[in-house]
Amino acid sequence: MSSPKLAEPDVTDKKSDQAQMGAVQTPKLAKSASANQKCYRAKKELLEACCLPEELPPDWKKRAVRKLDELRHKNRSLQVYLDICVKCGACSDKCQFFLGTGDPKNMPMARADLLRKVYKRYFTVGGKLFGKSAGAEDLTEAVLEDWYTYFYQCSECRRCAVFCPYGIDTAEITRAAREVMASVGVATKYVTEVVKKVYEIGNNLGIPEPAWRDSCEFLQDEIKEETGHDVLLPVNQEGAEVLLIPPSADLFANTDTMIGYAKLFYAAGISWTTSTYASEGGNFGLFLDYKNLKEVNKRIVEGARRLGVRRIVMGECGHAWRAAQAFTDTLNGPLDFLEKPRPQHICELTVELIRKGALKLDKSANDDVSVTYHDPCNTARAGGIIEEPREIIRAVVSDFREMPRDTIKERTFCCGAGGGLLTDEIMDLRMKGGRPRAEACRSTGANYLATPCAICKAQLPYVMDHYKVEVTVGGVTDLVSKALLLD
Amino acid sequence: MSIVLFVIGQVLPYITVAVFVLGVGYRFLLWLKTPAPLKIPLTPGPKTPSGVIGRLAVEVATFRSLLYSGPWLWAGGWLTHFMLLLIIAGHLVGISTLGREFMPLGFTAEQSTRASALLGSVLGLAIIPPIIYLLGRRAWNERVRYASAFSDYFALALILLIVVTGDYMRLLSPIDLALVKSYVANLARLHPTPIPANGIFVAHFALVNVLLLYLPFSKLLHGVGMFFSPTLDQANDARERRHVNPWDRLEVS
Numbered sequence: 001m002s003s004p005k006l007a008e009p010d011v012t013d014k015k016s017d018q019a020q021m022g023a024v025q026t027p028k029l030a031k032s033a034s035a036n037q038k039c040y041r042a043k044k045e046l047l048e049a050c051c052l053p054e055e056l057p058p059d060w061k062k063r064a065v066r067k068l069d070e071l072r073h074k075n076r077s078l079q080v081y082l083d084i085c086v087k088c089g090a091c092s093d094k095c096q097f098f099l100g101t102g103d104p105k106n107m108p109m110a111r112a113d114l115l116r117k118v119y120k121r122y123f124t125v126g127g128k129l130f131g132k133s134a135g136a137e138d139l140t141e142a143v144l145e146d147w148y149t150y151f152y153q154c155s156e157c158r159r160c161a162v163f164c165p166y167g168i169d170t171a172e173i174t175r176a177a178r179e180v181m182a183s184v185g186v187a188t189k190y191v192t193e194v195v196k197k198v199y200e201i202g203n204n205l206g207i208p209e210p211a212w213r214d215s216c217e218f219l220q221d222e223i224k225e226e227t228g229h230d231v232l233l234p235v236n237q238e239g240a241e242v243l244l245i246p247p248s249a250d251l252f253a254n255t256d257t258m259i260g261y262a263k264l265f266y267a268a269g270i271s272w273t274t275s276t277y278a279s280e281g282g283n284f285g286l287f288l289d290y291k292n293l294k295e296v297n298k299r300i301v302e303g304a305r306r307l308g309v310r311r312i313v314m315g316e317c318g319h320a321w322r323a324a325q326a327f328t329d330t331l332n333g334p335l336d337f338l339e340k341p342r343p344q345h346i347c348e349l350t351v352e353l354i355r356k357g358a359l360k361l362d363k364s365a366n367d368d369v370s371v372t373y374h375d376p377c378n379t380a381r382a383g384g385i386i387e388e389p390r391e392i393i394r395a396v397v398s399d400f401r402e403m404p405r406d407t408i409k410e411r412t413f414c415c416g417a418g419g420g421l422l423t424d425e426i427m428d429l430r431m432k433g434g435r436p437r438a439e440a441c442r443s444t445g446a447n448y449l450a451t452p453c454a455i456c457k458a459q460l461p462y463v464m465d466h467y468k469v470e471v472t473v474g475g476v477t478d479l480v481s482k483a484l485l486l487d
Numbered sequence: 488m489s490i491v492l493f494v495i496g497q498v499l500p501y502i503t504v505a506v507f508v509l510g511v512g513y514r515f516l517l518w519l520k521t522p523a524p525l526k527i528p529l530t531p532g533p534k535t536p537s538g539v540i541g542r543l544a545v546e547v548a549t550f551r552s553l554l555y556s557g558p559w560l561w562a563g564g565w566l567t568h569f570m571l572l573l574i575i576a577g578h579l580v581g582i583s584t585l586g587r588e589f590m591p592l593g594f595t596a597e598q599s600t601r602a603s604a605l606l607g608s609v610l611g612l613a614i615i616p617p618i619i620y621l622l623g624r625r626a627w628n629e630r631v632r633y634a635s636a637f638s639d640y641f642a643l644a645l646i647l648l649i650v651v652t653g654d655y656m657r658l659l660s661p662i663d664l665a666l667v668k669s670y671v672a673n674l675a676r677l678h679p680t681p682i683p684a685n686g687i688f689v690a691h692f693a694l695v696n697v698l699l700l701y702l703p704f705s706k707l708l709h710g711v712g713m714f715f716s717p718t719l720d721q722a723n724d725a726r727e728r729r730h731v732n733p734w735d736r737l738e739v740s
Contacts, residue, residue, distance in 0.1 A: 026630075028629070029629050029630065029633060072521070073521060074521070074522065074524065074734055075521070075522075075523070075524060076518065076521040076522060076523040076715060076717055077523065077527060077716075077717045077718070079517065079518060079521045080518055080521075080712050080715045080716055080717075081716070083514070083518075083706070083708060083709075083712055084706060084708060084709040084712035084713060084716075085706060085709075086639075086706045086709050087625075087631065087634050087635050087639050087706070088553075088560065088564065088631075089556075089560075089624075089628060089630055089631035089634070090552070090553055090555075090556040090560060092630040092631065092634070093556075093630065094556075104630070104633045104634075107630055107633070107634065109634050110633060110634045113634060124704065125704045126638065126704045126705065130637075130638070132636070133636060133637035133638060134636060134637070134638045135636035135638060135639075158529065158718075161529055161718050162529060162552070162555075163552060163555050163556055164552065165546060165550060165552050165553055165564075165713070166709060166712070166713040166716045166719065167529055167713075167716045167718035167719040168716065168718075169527065169529075169717075169718050172527070290524075290735075294735075325725060325726060326525065326526045326527065326725040327525055327526070327725075329725060329726070329729045329730065330524070330525055330526065330725075330729070330730045330731065330732050330735075331525075331732075331735075332737070333729060333737065334729055342726040342727075343726070380530065381529060381530055382527070382529075382530060383530060384530035384531055384532070384723055386530075386531060406555065409531075410529070410530070410531060411555070
């Protein structure tokens, strides 16, 4: 790993407010502790693919300030949240990246201040008159460097918003800051590269159609060997009932989840398909700017239209679910060309099937696992899917235990790699950010960590290994798959 | 000295009211007119407008979310706000009725004025510990201190000073409420009369003016602003009802 190293945070002497087993102590402030955790910059070719300026223009300060002005008039969240923070500090020890590093700029209110101080300087009476004593500062090269560093150390998980009395969502500030930076040609290699792959090939991993088909066939053979049944993974099947939009990683890394989808639809007798045009759930445009968020999401709607399906089901992916469920109708809708216009989460579908009695399940197939469940941030805090996965797990597993209450459900800790942070050059930050989740998991003694999100599935095995927590990370549908009887 | 008293007592209040009303009004309209392009409620969240109002009402009444950050922060915040509310209400009711607000409950005029004075004194003193706690926390908690500018200390210190001058007046240099009532009434009638010649009252009154002049340009607007927070004031119904982005309306085909 090429990531520069971070020092261990120095913890405070007193116990934090939620002192209990599995909790991580609040660190003492360590200024610039994670300042060296920077994502690689996007170069010309990638910026061009995302319709962004190919380099920092000479008048970038003026452009950036103007863009900030534009955004605050277009986004109520930005304008209100810049104005009403009272610095109460309720959020200050809730961000996993602060807890893991001790770097004060990772405290949500301080992270927001990186943008707020520029807003105050150029757009408020107090800021213009009183400068620093009103918390205002000019936009300089140093400030831009801080923006680039710390707004790409926020995973946009919204945990801070839950603890803020006004629901101030730092993710909205981060999204605005990233959009301002993008407008002057400043973005990360990782995010722009992924978005470029979606535009050129259709998914985040850059899997072209032949490879997609091959993998589906391969998994069909696997299932046949395992169960004796001809369970298909249809590709580009017109007129199917369901268009499944998985995270592309499910076809290549989380194949147990993909197999699970196939067996689920087979057992329920639902015709389905994937689309090689719309082969990605995870919307990385969400990490860049509004235009790219919209453009990436459009493929899902277009894919559904091309194949003439009746409804869309989203697979185990957090960012996919947020975009599809909350944004699609606004960005690319309406979806009423579909017979059932509301996208459904795979867990919602599974719960429906379980309650209807459409699935034959044998819990004993999962007797080798004691399971705990990690709520992916977008799924829980932005997508409202909280009880469904738990209902599913209880139906297919005998030993299910929860992590401490303030680390789950709407207060779940981010895995440490959401929001475009799943890249190796900031591995140390990722590990530090994952620590609260690791300790919470350790405290349950579970040996299987279930989570319906591809980013979490990619990040958490590294995190658990790093902190020596003996646990396997896998999907929720994987557990269903093991317990499902096809005969 | 009398020119100062003239300005404070008969000019400043009008400037204050104008700045306060126009300032808060401007910010309110700015927030109102700024669109919320996407649905971003915090989930789990209410799916209906009445549910949303309910959640906001509970938050305002109980400061529920602060409990997750520990009992001390919750107590400091909630007590300060709640007692401030009672004190301000007490000013409006107590001054306009000259302390006789409890007579409808069966008290005599004498009993009512004593009860009113007692309540005011108790609240005026009881509010000091939570304010001191919040101010102290800002100075001693290194996380909060890091993110605090002078303006963050200023707001709370100003409120504390207003409370202290009010207490001083109540306990050591009391003023005839009838004088205050007629002074304020004359101001309201746009026929200003000289401010009552009680030094502490003048200080108390001047500080309140400073607070009201300061509020529209500061974080104290949070009282109004929080209701415009999309994470709290949007219903979680993106799938049930189409949310239109006013600056990116799609041409419906």
